[in-house]
Amino acid sequence: MSSNELYGVIPPSIGRLRRLQTLDMGNNMLSGMFPANLSFCTSLKTLILHYNQLKGQIPVDIGNTLTHLQRISLMNNTFTGLIPVSLANLSSLSAVSLKENWLHGPIPDSLGKLSSLQFLNFESNGLSGIIPPSLYNLSSLVNFAVGGNKLHGNIPADIGDKFPTIQEFSLGDNQFSGVIPSSISNLTTLTGLWLSINRFSGFVPPNLGRLQYLVRLFLHETNVEANDREGWEFITSMANCSQLATLLIANNSFSGRLPNSIVNLSTTLEYLYLGYNNITGYIPSDIGNLVGLSVLEIEHTFMSGLIPESIGKLVNLVQLYLENNSFSGLIPPSIGNLTQLEWLLAPNNNLQGPIPANIGALKSLQILNMSMNYNLNGSIPKEVLGLNSLSSYLDLSYNSFSGPIPSEIGGLHNLNKLVLSGNHFSGEIPASIGNCVVLEFLLLDRNSFEGSMPRSLGDIKGLRVLNLTMNKFSGELPDTLGSMRGLEELYLAQNNFSGPIPSVIQDLTMLSKMDVSFNNLQGRQKDQEPPMLIEEKYQRVSYNSLSVGTDGFLEANLLGKGRYGAVYKCTMDDDGTGKSVAVKVFNLQQSGSSRSFDLECEALRMVRHRSLIKIITCCSGIDPKGQDFKALVFEFMPNGSLEGWIHPRSEELTSSNTLSLGQRLDIAVNVVDAIDYLHNHSEPPIIHCDIKPSNILLAGDMSARVGDFGISKILGEKRISNQNSSNSTVGLRGTIGYVAPEYGEGSAVSTGGDVYSLGILLLEMFTGRSPTDDMFRDSLDLHKFVEDALGKKTLEIADSTIWLHAEPKDDTASNRIKECLVSIFRIGISCSKQQSRDRILIRDAAVEIHAVRDEYLMFSTYEYLTYSETMDNQGRR
Known part of the structure; x- marks a missing residue:
C-alpha cells in the first residue's frame, strides 16, 4: 500500500491479520501513534512505515511481540523517545532504519547481539553517548549509518579489522574526535565514507588509495590538516580509486600548496570541494584532466595565479565556485566551452580585463557573479545580456566596468536580481530595462548614470529594492513608480532629481525604507526626519521648555551618561504634538565640556547624512540658579544604543x-x-x-x-x-x-x-x-x-x-x-x-x-x- 495518498491513522483492525508477513504502508501521509494492535501480527517479517507523519514512541516491547521481524523501516516520521532495547531480541533482524526521527538517548549496547544485521541506519536523530563497542563486532554489517546525531568518542584504532564486508560507513555530523585511524584503509569493500562535520585532528590516512571501490568520500569540516611537509599524501594515493565520484575536503585546516597530483584523480569524479581552507599555490594547469567534474568548488582559500586555460575542458561542469581567493589575470576565453554551466561565481578576486564575449555561449547559465574584482573593465558584452537563461542573479558590482548599458539588457526576461553597483557606467538607463519583468532587485548605485529615470521601470511590477544612489540622474521622478506595488526599499540619494515627490509613492504600502536626500525635491517623504534648524546662532529653545519636557531633568527620564554630560528623554509640547526628543545636557563643571559643546555644534552644523544623528536645536543660556546652561536637542532614538x-x-x-x-x-x-x-x-x-x-x-x-x-x-x-x-x-x-x-x-x-x-x-x-x-x-x-x-x-x-x-x-x-x-x-x-x-x-x-x-x-x-x-x-x- 506504499506510495499512495493515504492519510489518517492506521486502523486498529490491522491486528487481526495474524498470518501477515509483509506490511508496507510507506510513503503516505499516515498520522497518529504506532498502531498498538500491530503486536498481534506475530508472523510479521517485514514492516515498512517510513515517510509518513507517525509520532509518539516506538513500543518498548516491539522485539518481544514481533519476534519474526527481519526488516523494519520507520524512518522519516516524528517518533520520539528511546531506541527500544527489545530490538536486540530480534535474532533474525537483517535491516533496521530509524533515520530522521526525534529519538534521543544512547544506542543500546545489546544491539551488538544481532549477528545477522546487515543494514543499520539511525541517522538524523538526537542520539547521544558513544557507539557501543559491541556494535563493532557486527561483522556482517554492510551499511552502518549513525550520522546527524550527538554521538562522541573516537574511532577504534583497529577499525580496519571489524567490518570485512562494509560498503557504507557514516559517522558524519556528530562530535567524534581523535585521529582518523590509518587502519580504516583496510576496509577495502567501502564505497562510501562519511566522516564530515566532526572534531577529528591530525592528518588524513595517507593510504586511502587502498579503498579502490570508494565512490564517495566526505571529509569536509572535520578539522583534519595538511601542510607543505605532510598530510597531502592521501590525494596522491587516491589516484587508485578508479570509481571515485565525490570528494569533499572543504572547511578544514589544510594549508600549503594544493598538490598537482589532484589532476590524477579518476575521470569519474563529479564533485570536488576544496574551499574554506588555507590552501595556497595555483590551480594545477592540467585541471582539465578531471573531465567528469560537475561541481568544482574552490572558494575562500589563499590560492592565487591564473585560472588555467584547461578549465575549458571540463565540459560537464554545472557549477564553478572560485569566490574569495586571489586569482588574477584575465578570465580565460575557454570558459565559453562549458556549455552545461549553470552557476559561475568568481567574486572577490583580482581578476582583470574584460568579460569574454563567448560567455554568451553558456546557454544554461543561471547565475553569473564577478563582483568585487575591482579591475574587471570594459563594457558588458551584448552576448552576456542575451542569456535569457540568467534567472537567479547577475552581479558585476564593484569593478571598473564603464560605458552605457546596452539596450540588449531587456533580453534578461527571467532575471531576478541585477547588481551593477560601484562601477563607472554612464549614460542613460535604456528604456528596454522595463522588459526585465521579473526583476526584484535592481542595484545601480555608485556609478555615473545620468538623464531621467525611465518611465519603463514602472513595468517591473514585482520590483522590491531599487537603488540608484550616487549617480547623476536628473529631472522629475516618474509617477510610474507608483505601479511598483511590491516596492520595499527605494534609494535615490545623491543625484540631481528635482520637482515634486509623486504622491503615488505614499500609497506604496510595502515601502519601508526610502532615501531621496541630497536632491532638490519638494514635499515630504515617508518617515522624513525633521529639518535641521541649527545655524550659526545656537539658542533655539529655552531652558524652561527643556526642564518641563524632562520633568525637571528627572532621573526616570535619564537615557544615559557620558564624559561631558547626561542625555534625557524630553517631550517637546510647544507645538502641541508631544514629540519625543533627546536632550544632551552638558556638565559645565567638567573640564572640557564647554569646548565639547562648541565642537559638537560646529560639527553638526556642517554635516547632513542619513546615518548621522540629526540635531534639531540647541540651548545656550542660564538656568534658574544663574549658572551657565548648554544643551543640544537631537532626534529621539527609541531603540537606544548599539x-x-x-x-x-x-x-x-x-x-x-x-x-x-x-x-x-x-x-x-x-x-x-x-x-x-x-x-x-x-x-x-x-x-x-x-x-x-x-x-x-x-x-x-x-x-x-x-x-x-x-x-x-x-x-x-x-x-x-x-x-x-x-x-x-x-x-x-x-x-x-x-x-x-x-x-x-x-x-x-x-x-x-x-x-x-x-x-x-x-x-x-x-x-x-x-x-x-x-x-x-x-x-x-x-x-x-x-x-x-x-x-x-x-x-x-x-x-x-x-x-x-x-x-x-x-x-x-x-x-x-x-x-x-x-x-x-x-x-x-x-x-x-x-x-x-x-x-x-x-x-x-x-x-x-x-x-x-x-x-x-x-x-x-x-x-x-x-x-x-x-x-x-x-x-x-
Missing part, C-alpha cells in the same frame, strides 16, 4: 532583545557610510575620534545613526588620505579599547584612527565580545582573537545570539552565513591593523561592506523564496 543590543543586560536572551545577522550588517553599512561621508564628502572633513557602540544609536526601524561629536576634529584640508594626519591635537583621544594605538604614542589624530575604531566595532558587533573583556590580556586582543580563528573556527567565535533569529536550514545556508562572517571579520581585521599605513581606506571598507551586505541580502531573499515555494508545493500536494 551597546545595549550587542551586550544585553537581560537574563533571558531572545530574538526580541538581540540582533540578527542581517540587522548587524545593515548597522555596519550605516556606520561605515557615515564615517566615509565625514572623511571624504564633508566640507571640511571631520574625524569623529570616538567610534564605539554606545555612540551608535538605533532608530525605530533599527537603522543606525552615529552620534556624539564632542571630541571630533574638524580638519582644514579639503581632502586627506588614510596615512595623513592633522597637524594639531596630539595625544590620547577616544575610548580605551577603541582608540588607535598610535594615539597612545602621541601621534596626531587622523582618519586612520577612526578606521581602527571602526574595525574594533565590527569585530565586537559580530563576535559579541568587548575589546576590554577580561579574556584579552598579554598579547591576546580582540583583533588577534578573530584573526587566529578566521576560517576554521569562524562560526565558533560568532556571537551565539545570532542563532536565536534563524538557525541555518542546511549546509548551504550554514556555508553562506560563514562566508558572510568571514568577509566581515576580514574587513574588521583590515581596519584594525596595528600600523595606520596598513589599514584599509574607509572608502574601500565602505565598498566591501556594502557588497557583503548586498550578497547576504540576496541570498537570504533567495533562500526565503525557495523555502516558500517548497512549502507552497507541499501544500498543493
